[in-house]
Amino acid sequence: MDAFPNLPPLPVYHLTPLPPLLPPIPDKLLTLLLPIAAYWSLSMVFHWIDTKNYFPQYRLHTPAEVSKRNRVSRWEVVRDVLIQQVVQTAVGWVLGMTEPDDYFGKEQYDVAVWARRIRIAERIIPGMLAIVGLDAGGLAKNLGASHPMLAGVLQGGRYPSFENMIAVSSVSKVGMPGFAGWELMLASAIYWVVVPALQFGLAIVVVDTWQYFLHRAMHMNKWLYTTFHSRHHRLYVPYAYGALYNHPFEGFLLDTLGTGIAYKLAGMNTRQGMVFFTGSTFKTVDDHSGYALPWDPLQHITSNNAGYHDVHHQSWGIKTNFSQPFFTFWDRFLGTVWTGGDVSARYERSRLAAQKAFNADEEKISITHSNSADSTTQDPKPYENDLRDATDLPSVPIKNRQPQPPAGKAELQAAGSRQQILDDQKDGGPGVLADEAYEEKEARSYLRRSPRKRANSTLSSKDGFKGLRDRVPTSMHGRARGIIGVDGSR
DSSP states (O other), X not given: OTTSOSXXXXXXXXXXXXXXSBTTBOHHHHHHHHHHHHHHHHHHHHHHHHHHTOOGGGBSSOHHHHHHHOSSOHHHHHHHHHHHHHHHHHHHHHHHHTSOOOEESOHHHHHHHHHHHHHHHHTTHHHHHHHTTOOHHXXXXXXXXXXXXXXHHHTTSOOGGGOEEEESSSSOEEEEOOOOHHHHHHHXXXXXXXXXXHHHHXXXXXXXXXXXXXXXXXXHSHHHHHHTGGGGGGOSSOOGGGTTOOOHHHIIIIIIHHHHHHHHHTTOOHXXXXXXXXXXXXXXXXXXXXXXXXXXXXXXXXXXXXXXXXXXXXXXXXXXOOOOXXXXXXXXXXXXXXXXXXXXXXHHHTTOSSOOOOOGGGTOOOTTOOOTTHHHHSOOGGGTTHHHHOOSGGGSOGGGSOOOOOTTHHHHHHHHHHHHHHHOGGGTHHHHHHHHHHHHHHHHHHHHHOTTOOGGGOOOTTTTTOOSGGGSOSEETTEEGGXXXXXXXX
């Protein structure tokens, strides 16, 4: 600060250990426990909604689909999630040991440091005004009586009325510059609001970037997919507590390590990390919940939500929509967002309860924020080899293939996605395509004869999806219609 004399002095501070937020649990331990508590508490809320069959109109898939289409039992899901959380806790404990203990008592000092930076920034104002031909001193003199604060700013941060008299001996005192009220208010806002917001923003960018590129690599590389990531995609119909159902190595690399690096790079303290880790957990669970609840704020903060991510779990969209858990920037910037347009017909075969009305005449959009016109206008570069590499796809009988998507990029995405399903032989990939082709054929037939059908094979929001039973034909996948609402396998 020697280059900037006459700055207000910084206050003296004394550090005191920060008491636990929830005595007697240390904050570092609470940081490890809260994400686990958040995961299971929110998951159980969604599971309770499932079992009670509340809000079926907002459900992405029916109970019958959960039991029929998924390739993994609920017990296996719970087991692998618990394994990942054990690894997550162990890594978090090691990370916590490298973190310094938290103290308080320095807050006023840190605010004063920011106030000094503001004062230093004010020093350039007279010179800036001089460049445009204005006399800062003259303006300050004219405004001194009516607007003393503004006059001080124009003089480069000189506020005589805020000088504090400091005793230097028993008989003399000297004036020391002090901070203006607005400087301290702005400094407090920067310290308490702006800096933490930037830290959280940086952490979100790091996590989204880390997960996008690793997630994309695990889909684009056949060995990585079949060895690690295919386990997560045994859940063709995601549900809340399956959000962290992964291969243990993938769970460590993608989730645990990614959030740990973001926490470190953002320079967060323990309590900020507590909020960040818990918030990330809530978002991940919500994205796999299987519900598009209109009043759920996590569904509307960004377009990366349960509807967006559900496309990624379907056989026709598995090589799209890689972004998670917060924003969709990387998908859109690098051209891997789903471009097959509205998916109402596909989801109708699955009895999608959360599909919002999509009507081109009324300029409405689907929950996937996808436009079929994008298929011919967006760069197909990320998928330029997928059609060539779909070596097994021609072997699938025509009757077992789903209807073709729009020509262009969507066709390449669909070919690559279907080939990836076929590559997963151990989890019955060919059978998945055959089942879904039959289901889509049945759904389209039902839409053609249904009195409720709408233009473009979509449902009006006025229908409200009033009950799944009313919308299911006489049979469903060869089962009695009474299976809807029955949850015996859950």
